[in-house]
Amino acid sequence: MTESVRSDFHGFEQIPLREYAERAYLDYSMYVVLDRALPFIGDGLKPVQRRIIYSMTELGLGAGAKPKKSARTIGDVIGKYHPHGDSACYEAMVLMAQPFSYRYPLIEGQGNFGSSDDPKSFAAMRYTESRLAPISEVLLGELAHGTVDWVPNFDGTLEEPSWMPARLPHLLLNGTTGIAVGMATDVPPHNLSEVVSACVRLLDDPEATTADLCEHVRGPDYPTEAEIITPAADLLRMYETGHGSVRARATWERDGQNIVVGALPHQVSPGKVIEQVAAQMRAKKLPWLEDIRDESDHANPTRIVLVPRSSRVDAEQLMGHLLATTDLERSYRVNLNVIGLDGRPQVKGLRAFLGEWLQFRADTVTRRLTHRLEKVERRLHLLEGLLVAFLNLDEVIRIIRSEDEPRPVLMERFALSGEQTDYILETRLRQLARLEEMKIRGEQAELESERETLTATLGSKAKLKRLIKEELLADAKKFGDARRSPLVARGAAQALSETELTPSEPMTVILSRKGWVRAAKGHDVDAASLNYREGDALLAAGPARSNQQVAFLDSTGRSYSTLVHGLPGARGNGEPLTGRFSPAAGASFEALASGTDADRFVLASSHGYGFVTRFANLTSRNKAGKAMLTLTPGAAVLQPVPVASVEGDRVVVATTAGHLLAFPVSELPELDKGKGNKLINIPKARLGTERVVAVAVVPEGASLQVMSGARTMTLAWKDLENYLGARASRGGLLPRGWQKVEGLAVG
Secondary structure, three states: OHHHHHHHOOOOOOOOHHHHHHHHHHHHHHHHHHHHHOOEOOOOOOHHHHHHHHHHHHOOOOOOOOOEEHHHHHHHHHHHHOOOOHHHHHHHHHHOOOOOOOOOOOEEEEOOOOOOOOOOOOOOOOOOEEEEOHHHHHHHOOOOOOOOOEEEOOOOOOEEEOOOOOOOOHHHHHOEEEEOOOOEEEEOOOOHHHHHHHHHHHHHOOOOOHHHHOOOOOOOOOOOOOEEOOOHHHHHHHHHHOEEEEEEEOEEEEEOOEEEEEEOOOOOOHHHHHHHHHHHHHOOOOOOEEEEEEOOOOOOOOOEEEEEOOOOOOHHHHHHHHHHHOOOEEEEEEEOEEEOOOOOEEEOOHHHHHHHHHHHHHHHHHHHHHHHHHHHHHHHHHHHHHHHHHHOHHHHHHHHHHOOOHHHHHHHHHOOOHHHHHHHHHOOHHHHHHOOHHHHHHHHHHHHHHHHHHHHHHOOHHHHHHHHHHHHHHHHHHHOOOOOOOEOOOOOOOOOOHHHHOOOOEEEEEEEOOOEEEEEEOOOOOHHHOOOOOOOOEEEEEEEEOOOEEEEEEOOOEEEEEEHHHOOEOOOOOEEHHHOOOOOOOOOEEEEEEEOOOOEEEEEEOOOEEEEEEHHHHOOOOOOOEEOEOOOOOOOEOOOEEEOOOOOOEEEEEEOOOEEEEEEHHHOOEOOOEOOEEOOOOOHHHOOOOOEEEEEEEOOOOOEEEEEOOEEEEEOOOHHHHHEOOOOOOOEEOOOOOOOOOEEEEO
16 A cells, blocks of 8 residues: 555655645745836836736727726636736726826726725726826837837737836836735835926936935825925934834815815815714714814815804814814825836835936837847948849849849849848739839938937946936926925824813812712802702812813712713713723712812822812723822722912811811822821710811802701801811810701801
């Protein structure tokens, strides 16, 4: 059995699987790199693009021809040169016809070839028609002049060009992207006139640096009028190294109160931008904006209208935020990785790129001139023989009529070459009789003059450079245009915080005993009169502004915060805070406070300890909150009290036993968190029955209201002097009948 199996493999190479896999993957990798993903520096085309353009010229679909069905072209391409999927091939053709994808489209399409909103919405190939665009002439014009190598097609029945004899550096003009195995390429498009100007500069000054060339090539030029905001220094570094990034930004203007976006970055869909903005509006993260509309049409391919809520909205700030959070501003990777003249992929800087392309162009022009010189010399050789025949016409006719084999006789009689003799014999007698010696000699003179010019050009590098320069300038004059993407040095847009985006409106935050929260507009809200869920009631309410944060303290002393404008309205019952935060099991929300980061509050516990802290310390992005107030066993959190002035305000502390103590705020420490210092002295023996019921901060000149049941007693600023004392003292006893304090308020 073993011998029979071995005999089946007789004559086959047996190699280890690892070696076979390495070899097969390497072959595949080289195919992807060289024959599919990366472009050739000479013509800037990938194989599928080159085959499409060549097939179209073979079908006679030049710029002046009548367009034919795209299916006809794709059928020829995949049937003769590119045996791959028709849909992928057609998509490559469509890309070369889209003016919003290619800076200089190589194909003119008739029918639906997609739109900037949806580039892949093009019609099927059976519906569209196409032909070559006039600029394709710079790729194809010299194809028949001996300028390229021809190779067999995939089945060996036809020949196709290995590259196109491009008269311009097409790869820089239209750019390309591709992902190979282990490498990728991202070449942005550029302006034709700028690239030609840089080529001429390099021809005139071979020692020109990249900085010199960047005086001509100022940056990429996308097929859109969006601004390129990358600084010139970064662009120079990108062109020196061959890789970097380019940042493009949409352009906009005011139209009355509205904001109109008139140009988007390259390959950005208006529909996607509108969806990104609408998503922020639905999430209530864009309160400055009332509406967004797409008013794009044939006259205005891109027109996105943004409607602010009011004329007071800062358009610069709003657009800065949208630029940072949507595709209105976009960054493009640049990686000038191309296949060089040596057949190897390499990342090239601008100077190396243009220098190598000019070498390609010099080789192409040399081959074209050499090919033309050979044709001129052959024609001169034939004219010499034709002139001999004209001058000896009678003898030539006699030999042809009388000799069985006139060819050797003519060659011997007039010292003609075989090619000359064949040309004479193939010429009709009628044409020969009409030939005039002056015409022959005139053509000879013209061809000899052309031969001298060709020989001189081929023999002089300076003349060859001058010819290349003249042809470049002629193409630039014919096909060049103004830059579309303006270069404007700007910093990258920065997104606004939700606080900055939200208009500042007075609000009242209401917290119920069961931890339900809501926000009502205005500061004059009677929170107690609102409807609450069954078994629930008001716990605390505090003034705030819609663009501020509100902090909540739970029964363990932890602090949680959220934006006021994100809270539900007061028409309903609100929502439970446990849906927003994750307090410890058994913990309940006890107090709230709102303000700016710099605002100060007094935090206190029912056991008479407290401190001053800034509101910024109360905020936390963590759903589990942050430890803020350290509580002694059995102590409860009191409502935070705002401090207007540390120097002039007084802290007033009231206990359930009717003791009232007032002392300067300056006697309290300012802490980030902790237990704080003792506010009022409560004897240890009374801690179980006496506690601090309320704390107030009374500004200088204000009055204090002491609430006891349904009654309220007002203490003027001078009256508080009766209760002044050192911090941590016992304080004074309120009058009889007012010792059952339920709350304090500043009047």
